[in-house]
Amino acid sequence: MNAPSAAVISKPANRALHRLFLTLFLRGRSSRGLRRSSVPRSVFSKLAFTLILYALVGCFGLYFLNGPVFTLSLYLHGMTLVFCGLFIAASAGETLFNKEEADILLHRPISPQTLLRAKLTVLVQVSLWIAGAFNLAGTLGGFRAIDASLIFPVAHIISTVLEAVFCTSCVVLGYEFCLRCFGRELLENVMTAVQILVAVGAVAAGQIIPRMMTVVGSHVTFRSDVWWVRFLPPTWFAGFDDALSGSGAGLSWILGATGVTLTAITAWLALGRMARHYELGLQLLGETSTMRPAQGGRRRFTALLVHVPPFSWWLRHPVQRASFILVSSYLVRDRDVKLRVYPGMAPMLIMPVIMLLNGHQDVGLGSFGVAFAGTYLGMIPMLGVTLLQYSQQWAAADIFRIAPVIGPAEVCAGARKAVTCFLTVPLVIVYALITLLLSRDHKALALMLPGLIMLPIYTLVPNLGGAAVPLSEAAEEAKSARRGLVYAGATVVAAVIASLAIWAQFAGWFFWFLLGEIAVVTAIYVPLSRSLASTRWSANVD
């Protein structure tokens, strides 16, 4: 059996790689102890549930049916960009750069372009599932918009595909550009920054879109004074829809042509000209870094910190101290964890900032904005602790069970303290500064207290029942849609507490409200904490 020529290789290799990366995306990359028959159930049920949620959220698009095609399409494309952007921000790092993959694939006769194309196709494909679910209602009902023709669904499907390709190509191009400009030493930090920017950009875009709409008579339309929005991608793809199936205005043709041209250019750059840098990135990730750890610098920072008061008082238990050092080291050093935690948290940070900025502009909302931002802060440790349970080195967490530690309580406590120290406290300070800067009234800070008082409970919730042991779950388990529901619930709780705080302040018994809240939080926290302390390691481990 002699090796066939290179030209013959490409087609079956393309197919095999596409099938491989789609399978890996659906099943995850590691699955110790799983039997084949048990895999699809969990994966497909999660995926189906997520897509149903997107389809339900997409029904809000029907509200824009009494407006022109451009407005409807702008809403749909804007939100598609948010959802696809968040998905790509969360998945691209894991899909594009996997350390072990180098040993498996880099010595096979496939070009970096072939490898990249297969990954890009899978990312676009899954983005299209998400976009398809979200756009389902709008696409089917879109021809009823006031200036729509019957070909709207076709035009919108094409523009959605273009948007998914554009979005994915932009992220890949961002990585390739960073690899070219910054080299391997800065690669991991730059990659994290790119993903954070994508996530922040996606959420910010989602917040900008509703502010571009206005109600004229009986229908919603696009505000003519926000000319700058024509430079944003959703407008180009909305222009595409409007040109082909709506008003057919000259500007829409220009916007549509811009979208098509820029999509083609980014895809060409990502897959063609810059693909060599992707191969370089894969090679470099497999190599040990040549950077020497700074003496007395970051490498030893956390290890030193735990021996300095007040940390030495706060971290008396040796297991807590070890867990604190482990988790904070991963927060600072581990590419996989950084790529999951920081971009994952970025959307959470945008919401309170927008509430604060809204409050600044609107006097009536000012107090609520501060109070809501305070309560929303509670979700930062909750999300931090949740995301920190996932790692590519999850199997190494067996050390917790091997060690003579009776249960996960102290390990989890160390992780919670690391999250509090490195994520929560800095962000609380940032929010406090923004609040002071915008309101110029230090009394406004008091409205953040109801949220801060809730922090211990929010932080503890992910660990209940001995769950969310740091770095103990396979990375792909992080794709669960259930987490979205938990945060939706937590947002409702945040809004309720913020409303109660405002009410208490207006009624003049804010101080008593705080005391009452402290009492309730203590009454809830103590039994929850005791319950966690008595939790033993689960017996059913693979």
Added chain:
Amino acid sequence: MISVQRLSKQFGQQLAVDALTFEIPAGQIVGFLGPNGAGKSTTLKMLTGMLAPTSGQGTICGFDLEKDVIEVKRHVGFVPESGAVFESLTGLEYLEMVAALYAIPADAARKRIEQFLTFFDLGFATLTDKLLGAYSKGMRRKVVITAALLHNPPVVFFDEPLDGLDANAAVGFKALIQTLAHEGKAIVYSSHILDVVERVCDRVLIIDKGKLLLDGQPEELVASSGAGTLERLFTQLTGGTEMERRAEDFARTFRP
């Protein structure tokens, strides 16, 4: 089959491989030895097309390591030390995927996979029932070895291939590579188990700090140095002679 002239690799300020020069003809099994961090894995990665050299030249079956990298990859098989596989595929899915990357027709690939199953004394169900993540280390290693030889490459690189294999499989594997060499394949065998290298390899290359220290037949090298065994020669060359005494001192620290 393998020709290397002044091959070097530099990472930042660190010279990982320093001007290596050697040739390996068809039918030879060459032990590639060196202490941890000597540059073995980096050299193997360059020779398999995974990593571009910083300077120097090399060819595999006449194909240049830099200019004809895809052709180089088509002509080599590689068993990496990590034994990495896609854990969420079954063994069969993984091997069929690898076969597709080399454009091996499905029926031919299936036939070859069955031949390997027979060689390793495994049933077909072993490859279809479980995901690779649930395999034992030895089973996983067998799949990786199968994947490296599936396309019948003329040059094969093994990095710690016996890691995880049981005694019977290890004996079978050693016989396999000797037969493959007789059939005309060039085999590079990197390992820290020096008595196996001494028994299996026709020739050894010892490197340290990226430089080639010694190149020759094991028996001749051992005889000319007066070391007695390849292991003792290796420790003399790479500064490991103090290790036994240090180990004894360290063990004494455990006394109650």
